Amino acid sequence: MTARRTTLTRAAPSLYSLALTGLILGPLLGPGYLLLRDAVSTPRSYLTDSALGLTDAAARAVPQDWLIAVLSSVVDGGVVVKAILCAALWLAGWGAARMVAVLLPGSGLGPQLVASTVTLWNPYVAERLLQGHWSLLTGYAALPWVVCAAVAIRHGRPGGWWSLTLCLGAAGLTPTGALLAVVVALAALAAPGGSGRAPLRLLRTGGLFVAVSAPWLIATAGSGSGGTSDPAGVAAFASRAEPGLGTLGSVAGLGGIWNSTAVPGSRTSLWALVGTLLLLAVVGCGLPALWRRRRYPVIVALAVLAAAAVLLPALGATGWGLAVGEWAVVHVPGTGLLRDTQKWVALAAPLYALAAAAGVRTLNTRAPLPGAVPVAAIAAVVLALPDLVWGVGGALQPVQYPASWQRVVETLEASPAPGDVAVLPAGMFRKFPYSGDAPVLDPAPRMLPADVLQTGQLVVGQASAVGGEGARASRVEQLLLTGASPKELVEEQVRWVLVERTTPGPLGDSQHTLDDLEKTWEDDELALYRVPGEITVGATGSARAVSTGAHLLWAALLVGGGLGFLESRRRNRAGFGAGDEPRHVPPGG
Structure with a gap:
């Protein structure tokens, strides 16, 4: 009976996260395709130059488009996108619970479930879903797992580097996701202490990042745009103040996306203020407990990262911040990727989840009713954003394409003309x-x-x-x-x-x-x-070969990282999913 109870306790965070994912994505799981703002899924995608990032447009959707094109040749593309999105949210919540188990050992089930709730049930997730940034959420989901992988590396566990490779590969579905994950990895591995020398850890992590980012790095280097962007995008995509909150308050509450129409209804009224206060109250209760653990470098690194993730986007929306951003996108290639400043608020999520769990853990020891504090904390987080439930208030509804699209596809497939x-x-x-x-x-x-x-x-x-x-x-x-x-x-x-x-x-x-x-x-x-006439298409074979090789490298690292982690877990029962974390995290760990 005890063994069975232990198994259920270990499985509970995963099952709980899966249940929250179902509550959030419910209506989208029916027949049809995701088609909402920036999100587009189709029955089938193709390995065009656009999918490989070989056009003069910015390579913002590689290797995402390549992966969907490959998988949709076997499985319906709508199912592929839904599966990736569901897996992202499920793993985000589960990863937060695992991170708590690693950094706050002995916390118990309640704090882990609170961490899962904070990670999944917040304005950042809601607004990115409404904006259609489904693939960005894979990078968001990887962040707590990156923390766990970094701790494993710092402890010298054999599965640590395999875990980090898998995490960076999964986050690398989009350029932004890769950047989010590598920033967390570098912050955690740069902290003093741990196994091995910090410079070597950072060098190895940087090499992994370049390898998993090869598809979009090569596409950007080979594009005709020079890597610069329209400076008007800096102000247009700056973080936005929500009702009752300044810009700083909005991003501190994990909200403030630039598009005022891509927000849940509760964030368009003064409930945005109430909801933010509820979320920050749950998080704030744990800050004293984390302060007492300030000798632990990884926790300190996450705290510094969270502060920067809140302050810098808020500063980026000020007059001088906009001026700096406009100069950068014109003169520094690739900085257009940074113009949507609110998306970097994701870097605060690991600390928020950890703080919420720490606060619940502390308060629960003083509560007269065991379990009352975690339940109250979960209720507060859900109440802070009540309309995230069931497709963000029903906004996530699958669509059906008219048959006309398939007729056009068949016509183009039948024509060999370039x-x-x-x-x-x-x-x-x-x-x-x-x-x-x-x-x-x-x-x-x-x-x-x-x-x-x-x-x-x-x-x-x-x-x-x-x-x-x-x-x-x-x-x-x-x-x-x-x-x-x-x-x-x-x-x-x-x-x-x-x-x-x-x-x-x-x-x-x-x-x-x-x-x-x-x-x-x-x-x-x-x-x-x-269009009648003779078209001569320039040779693109070498460019396609290089780009395809970069995509295959990314896929190999993703699959290889997963297989390597599973093998190391089998042999050593180590890594962030093994359930054998140390009974305490040493100050240098």
Whole structure:
């Protein structure tokens, strides 16, 4: 009976996290596809140059698009995306519980479940889901596991480096996720003490980061954009103050995303203030307990990281912070990746979870009713954001694509002619009758078996536009809007023009161009036109080979890290998932 109870206790955090994941994603688990703002899943994706990051647009979705293209050739793409998102949230909550078990041994089940709740049930998760940043949440989910892997490395356990490789590989599904994970790893491993020399730990971690980031590093180096971005994006994507809270209060409460429409309803009223106070009260109760453990370097490192993750995004929204950001995106290649400052608030989540668990642990020893404090803390965190439940208030609803899309796909698959696809109306966002009220990214680039030109231009708010990096796509868009001849489209290597008829958007004088093209298929939803003329496509074989090799390297590290960790666990019963943490964390650990 005791062994069975011990097994159930160890399994409880995983099961609890899975239950919370179901409560959050419930409606999305039905038939259909995720199509909400930046999130686009389709029945099938293809290994186009865009999926490999070989166009002049910024490589923000590699190796994500490559992985989806590979997996969706076997499994429906909508199922793949849902599975990854569910796994991310489940592992995020479970990882927070494991982190508490590692850094606060002997805490018991209640504090672990509170840590899981704080990690999953917060404005950051809600707002990123509503914005459609499903793949970013894989990086967020990796953070507590990275902490556990770093502790294992500091203790000299054989499975530690395999664990870190797996974590960095999983987080590396997106560039931002890789950066989030490596920052946490470097902070934890740079702290003094532990097994081995800190410089060597950092050097090895840096090498792993470069390897798992090879797909987007190579794509960025080879893009024609020079790695710079429109400075208008700095202000447009800065952290935002929510009702009753300044910018600092919003990001301290793990909220403050730039898009005021991608927030739960409770964050649009003064309940944002109440909810933030509730969350911070649960977290704040544990700060004295963590202060008493300030001799432990990893805890100190997480505290410093959390302070920076809250203060820097808030400062980035000030006048001088915006000025610094605008200078950086113009003069420092790659800094456009940092312009959405609120997403870096994720770095505070491990400390928040740890502090909440520490506070519950301390208060629970004084409570007259065992278990009352964890239950009250969980209730407070859930009450702070009541509309995260069931698809963030029902906003996460799967959609069904009209059959027209499959007909267009079949037409393109049947044509061997080289050339890219241009899309009308102009712009990257759509409002289809089947996609709900929020604007969504055009699904064409991920739906069609040919490269679809994308300008990368984003419209923020009512009129503010942030320029993208897709120079050729912008030229083609202007050609269509001004009614250019087919010859001019051929010179830009455009073979097809797809007109999406059920979404609003600028068409300009494009009908003059369409009248000179060959209509190959149409219905009430879509019309596909073929551009006549001879198109000569430059040699891209070597670039594709290099990019494919980088993606295979990332996949090999991800799979190899997982296999290596499992083997080390089998042999040594070590690593962050083995359940044999030391009875205390030594000050140098």
